[in-house]
Amino acid sequence: MNSPLPASPPPRPSGSDGSVRLTVLAVACCLLLAGCSGDGSSDADGASGSGDRMKVALVTHGAEGDAFWELVRKGAEAAAAKDGVELTYGSDADASGQAELVRDAVRDKVDGIALTLAKPQAMKTPVAAAKSAGIPVVGLNSGMDDWQSTGVLEYFGQDESVAGRAVGDKLTGLGAKHALCVIHERGNISLEARCAGVKKTFTGETEMLYVDGTDMDAMSAAVTARLQQDAGIDEVIANGAQFALAAVKAAKKAGSRAKIATFDLNKDMVGAVRAGSVQFAVDQQPYLQGYLAVDALWLYRTNGNISGGGVSPVLTGPAFVTKTNVSDVARYAANGTR
Numbered sequence: 001m002n003s004p005l006p007a008s009p010p011p012r013p014s015g016s017d018g019s020v021r022l023t024v025l026a027v028a029c030c031l032l033l034a035g036c037s038g039d040g041s042s043d044a045d046g047a048s049g050s051g052d053r054m055k056v057a058l059v060t061h062g063a064e065g066d067a068f069w070e071l072v073r074k075g076a077e078a079a080a081a082k083d084g085v086e087l088t089y090g091s092d093a094d095a096s097g098q099a100e101l102v103r104d105a106v107r108d109k110v111d112g113i114a115l116t117l118a119k120p121q122a123m124k125t126p127v128a129a130a131k132s133a134g135i136p137v138v139g140l141n142s143g144m145d146d147w148q149s150t151g152v153l154e155y156f157g158q159d160e161s162v163a164g165r166a167v168g169d170k171l172t173g174l175g176a177k178h179a180l181c182v183i184h185e186r187g188n189i190s191l192e193a194r195c196a197g198v199k200k201t202f203t204g205e206t207e208m209l210y211v212d213g214t215d216m217d218a219m220s221a222a223v224t225a226r227l228q229q230d231a232g233i234d235e236v237i238a239n240g241a242q243f244a245l246a247a248v249k250a251a252k253k254a255g256s257r258a259k260i261a262t263f264d265l266n267k268d269m270v271g272a273v274r275a276g277s278v279q280f281a282v283d284q285q286p287y288l289q290g291y292l293a294v295d296a297l298w299l300y301r302t303n304g305n306i307s308g309g310g311v312s313p314v315l316t317g318p319a320f321v322t323k324t325n326v327s328d329v330a331r332y333a334a335n336g337t338r
Helices: 017-021 067-083 095-107 120-132 160-173 189-201 216-229 241-254 267-275 286-303 327-334
Strands: 023-027 055-060 086-091 112-116 137-140 155-158 178-183 205-210 235-238 259-263 280-283 314-317 319-322
Touching: 055 067, 055 095, 055 286, 067 086, 067 241, 067 286, 086 095, 095 112, 095 120, 112 120, 112 286, 120 137, 137 286, 155 160, 155 286, 160 189, 160 235, 160 259, 160 280, 178 189, 178 216, 189 205, 205 216, 216 241, 235 241, 241 259, 241 267, 267 280, 267 319, 267 327, 286 314
Parallel strands: 055 086, 055 112, 112 137, 137 155, 155 314, 178 205, 178 235, 235 259, 259 280
Antiparallel strands: 023 086, 280 319
């Protein structure tokens, strides 16, 4: 795939009604890397050369208050501060709402858009609109199998199918017999790919349980009920740290001996792995995903760089965090970056 070099960003409007749906998170200092070297011919205000900071919109499908997406946002903010980028963040778990946020960013004439592809079909039209407006778009976190067909320039994330197969192999090695894989967002291709991957390699029985991830009480009740119904379930696989912690409580309430494992990591999960209440966590490094996505847009705008050459994704995981190596990441988790 031959990707054109970036064009100069379009001139900025004096205002945009789309911008009201995006919250400005970080305004970086004026010591931009692009303007700190050479003979002074580089523009210190990013790619535009107009005296304005480069504007990047990060648009995800993350639910409000989800600790995972806070890590993604922190990574994006760190890259924005380093590069002198004005970063806005918007999220909507509903695919049509997320698509509208992307259209808002296009109307706001940002210089780049980073987005997740949990529902890739819904993103095709807004991505095409961005490309028509000369705005580069990169993908992160979700959509490993769909980023190229969706039309984004680069992709940063974990191969969820590979991660799921690795978990399946691990559970087989641990002697598990019946795994309950809890999917907290129906239709999210990343979560579906994880559980499907587990099923491919796990020699025991793999069962999917669909729950409402926006209602933790309902989610916990559903897991408790299923464990009470079948005492043979000896492993619960969650798809997020907070859901794993809820599953620990659900297993106790059900009187089940099922062990808990999870995809994704946060500060509380580090403590749970260290204490042994959760067997292991699969870390896809969300902070790194946010950081790389924003930095990639800056590099593309200022130097025409395309990570992976536009044909290969940049992988950020999977990495297993267990009781034996959890101390290696504990201090970073305490800082809120892992």
